[in-house]
Amino acid sequence: MRTSLKYRLLFLFITITCYYLGFNFIPERTDTALGLTPVIVASVIYFAVLPVLYWFMIIKAGKQKAWKLLIILSLSSTIARYSYPEAIAQHFDFILWLRYPIMAILLIIELYLIVIIVKSLWQARNLSGDPRIGAIEKYDDDKKQGLALTFATEPASWYYAIPRLSRKHIKSLDNIILWSGKAWHFFMISALLVAISILGYQLLVDWSQTAAIMLATFILYSFILLTANYRLSRHHSLYIQDDKLIINNSIFNFMVVPLDSIASVSLNTSHETVVEGSTTSVEDNTDLNTDIMADINTDTSTDTKANVETVNSDLSDDYVEDKTPTDERLKIGRGKQHNIKITFKQPIKYWGMMGSFVESFDEVLLKVEQPTQVINALAQINSPQPQVA
Numbered sequence: 001m002r003t004s005l006k007y008r009l010l011f012l013f014i015t016i017t018c019y020y021l022g023f024n025f026i027p028e029r030t031d032t033a034l035g036l037t038p039v040i041v042a043s044v045i046y047f048a049v050l051p052v053l054y055w056f057m058i059i060k061a062g063k064q065k066a067w068k069l070l071i072i073l074s075l076s077s078t079i080a081r082y083s084y085p086e087a088i089a090q091h092f093d094f095i096l097w098l099r100y101p102i103m104a105i106l107l108i109i110e111l112y113l114i115v116i117i118v119k120s121l122w123q124a125r126n127l128s129g130d131p132r133i134g135a136i137e138k139y140d141d142d143k144k145q146g147l148a149l150t151f152a153t154e155p156a157s158w159y160y161a162i163p164r165l166s167r168k169h170i171k172s173l174d175n176i177i178l179w180s181g182k183a184w185h186f187f188m189i190s191a192l193l194v195a196i197s198i199l200g201y202q203l204l205v206d207w208s209q210t211a212a213i214m215l216a217t218f219i220l221y222s223f224i225l226l227t228a229n230y231r232l233s234r235h236h237s238l239y240i241q242d243d244k245l246i247i248n249n250s251i252f253n254f255m256v257v258p259l260d261s262i263a264s265v266s267l268n269t270s271h272e273t274v275v276e277g278s279t280t281s282v283e284d285n286t287d288l289n290t291d292i293m294a295d296i297n298t299d300t301s302t303d304t305k306a307n308v309e310t311v312n313s314d315l316s317d318d319y320v321e322d323k324t325p326t327d328e329r330l331k332i333g334r335g336k337q338h339n340i341k342i343t344f345k346q347p348i349k350y351w352g353m354m355g356s357f358v359e360s361f362d363e364v365l366l367k368v369e370q371p372t373q374v375i376n377a378l379a380q381i382n383s384p385q386p387q388v389a
Contacts, residue, residue: 003061004062004359014050018049022042025038027085042084050072051072062357063359064358065142130236130246132149135151136149136256136351142358146356153355156251157228157229158224160228160229160232160236161225161227163231166231166236169236172235172237176237176238176248176366176368177333177334177369178249178250178332180230180250181230182234193219193222197216200215225251229252232248232250233251238374244259245262247366253351253353255349255351255364257342257348260345262342264341264342265340265342265374265375265378265379267341267372267375268340268341329361329364330350330363331364331365333365333367338367339366339368340374340375341363341366342363342365344361347360
């Protein structure tokens, strides 16, 4: 697990714990024995400790934009409004004053989304690839690209969820091994969505039937995204479109790599349990390469064998010098050993959580079903050779 991801999970745990303790231990009145002490402690944690932790654990560790610090400050203000004693909580009423312009903005966004969805679905009849790719190519700024990607995820989910719309999709090079591409994962999450929607309806129906129906409908609406996530992960996780290698880590995370930015594509034979500064032995590379070449010998294409032999001849040099900590590499795919290593000439952006997080990496490790097939395809594109009859 990457360090930045560990920090995110740790910060999420700390934040949830602090807010939970605040709701349970801050008294409703200020004339108790403890007086204002709980409120003062909570305020220090909400508006000093958590923002500082967010700065170092999210913004610095994840190389995010500084403006995102407003997220934790606004969230703490909302929590303070509903957890502080009424005499103090009223000073946070500006959060409630903002609800009307926020509702208006959300309404405008919803109407805009409807227009985008209808327009995108009509255009998707002839699309051959992911609608999100064109969205991020329109801008150069990370903030604008992230927002465009968030909006583009909605039409992309319909595009992949409906087989007729994605019937002209470019053929994949191979399939990345992902849990989201497994049938058991799809049915398990589907059952979980139904259970959550039923539970949410039952919890709210006595208070407001309208709110209960809205909540259940919203949760069940996620089934569109879930279906798209399954079909994309199962059939379109790795492909080339417009001289770009598209790497999908489910529908939530993906990477667009220009082919001319790829420095090398090779079989990954390094042990992923190594520590920083360790090296991989040439013997390990030789053993795996021998096994792979044994499989390739069944292929009658001279070009295919030549491409794999060229890649294998460079593996020893690649991995003896490789001292990059494996925990800091971007690894996509489920398995003990990722079998393909793609190195870039310059850092490439990796869009996480539908554009909410963006990170840059110099290389990526993939776990695919047919690694040599991917290497051969990329070798043919970058160095085309005449086919031998």
